[in-house]
C-alpha cells in the first residue's frame with residue numbers, strides 16, 4: 001500500500017495513524033477531519049472543561065513532536081463526502097478527490113438532535129469542542145434554569161457540571177429509570193439517586209412534547225402537560241454514527257459500518273474503528289474501544305485480510321456529582337447483581353453481575369482499585385464471559401453500548 005487515508009481526525013483516527021507508523025507503514029498517510037481542530041479528548045467536555053477546571057490546551061491528544069513523527073498530511077476542516085471503492089477514490093467537500101490504497105473509517109458519531117428545535121437559541125447538544133465552548137459561554141454568569149433532556153451518561157455529567165456551577169438543574173428522562181440498558185434496573189436506580197443527592201431534580205417516565213419560546217427557548221413542555229421554565233436546554237438523547245457520507249458505497253451500513261471481529265469491512269482494504277464501527281455485531285461508544293480497536297484494524301489492513309480479532313472487554317467510566325462510576329464487561333438480561341464490597345447506601349461499592357454462575361460484568365462506584373482487580377480478572381481468558389471469550393462465537397444481535 002502506498003497511500004492510506006484515515007477519515008476522522010479524532011481519538012480512533014489518531015490511534016489508527018499511530019498504529020500505522022508503529023506497525024511499519026512508511027507510505028503516504030493522509031488524515032481527513034471535518035472539524036477545524038487537531039485531535040482532542042471528548043470525555044472532559046462534559047466534566048472538567050464544562051465546569052471550568054480544564055482548558056482547551058489540556059484536551060489536546062497529540063503534541064507537535066508527535067505530529068512530526070507521524071509525518072502525516074492533515075486535511076482539517078475538510079469533510080469526506082463519499083468513497084468510490086472501484087476507483088479507490090475519496091470525494092472531499094471542496095470538489096477535491098483523493099486516491100488511496102487503504103482506508104480507515106473513524107468518523108465517530110454525532111449528537112442526536114431534538115426535531116423542530118434548530119434555530120431556537122438556548123438549545124444545546126454536547127459532542128464537539130465547539131459545542132462545549134458554546135455551552136460553557138451560555139453557562140457563565142448568573143444562575144440559570146437548565147433543563148437537561150436525557151438522563152444517559154452525557155446528560156448526567158452535564159447536569160452534574162451545571163449544578164457545580166450553581167445552576168438550577170432538572171433532568172428529564174422518558175424511561176422509568178435512566179441507564180437501564182447499560183447498568184440494569186437495580187444499579188440504574190442506585191446511579192439515578194446520584195442526581196438527587198447531587199442537587200439536581202430528576203423527572204422520569206415522562207417525555208418532552210415540545211420546547212416553548214420565540215427565538216429563544218423559555219420552557220420545556222412535557223408529555224404529562226407539565227411545563228418546566230428554562231433559560232437553557234441541553235439535549236442529551238444519544239448519538240448517531242456518522243455513516244451518511246458512505247451511502248452508495250460498497251460498504252455495508254446499519255447502525256454503523258459493519259465489520260467482522262477484526263474491524264474489517266466488506267472490503268479488505270477498508271477498516272473501521274471507534275464509535276462508527278459495528279465490530280462483530282457490537283458498536284461501542286466508549287473511549288477505550290476507540291483506542292483498542294486501531295491496533296487490530298491496522299494489522300488486518302496491512303495484511304490485506306483478517307488475521308487478528310478485536311475482542312477487548314468493554315469498559316467505560318463516568319464522573320458525576322463527585323462520584324466515579326466504572327463498568328466493564330457485558331451484562332445480560334436477568335443477570336443477578338451481587339454487591340461484594342462497600343454498600344449502595346454509603347454510595348461506594350463494587351458489584352458483580354452474574355449469569356449461570358459466571359461473572360458477566362463488574363460495576364464500581366468510587367472503588368477504583370478493587371474495580372481494576374475485578375476488571376483484570378474478568379478479562380482473563382479463563383474467566384471471560386462466554387460470548388466474549390476467544391474462538392468463534394455466533395454474531396450477537398445488533399447492540400449499541402453508548403457511553
Ligand SMILES: Cc1cc2nc3c(=O)[nH]c(=O)nc-3n(C[C@H](O)[C@H](O)[C@H](O)COP(=O)(O)OP(=O)(O)OC[C@H]3O[C@@H](n4cnc5c(N)ncnc54)[C@H](O)[C@@H]3O)c2cc1C
Nearest residue numbers: 008010011012034042043080107108109274275285286287
Ligand atoms: C461529552 C462526551 C463525554 C464522554 N465521556 C466519556 C467517558 O467518560 N467515558 C467513556 O468511555 N467515553 C466517553 N465518551 C465517548 C468517547 O469520547 C468516544 O467513544 C470517542 O470520542 C470516540 O472516538 P472516535 O474517534 O471514534 O469518534 P469521534 O470522537 O466522534 O470523532 C470522529 C471525528 O470524525 C469527524 N468526521 C465525521 N464525519 C466526517 C467526514 N465525513 N469527513 C471527515 N471527518 C468526519 C468528526 O468531526 C470527528 O472529529 C464521551 C463522549 C462525549 C461526546
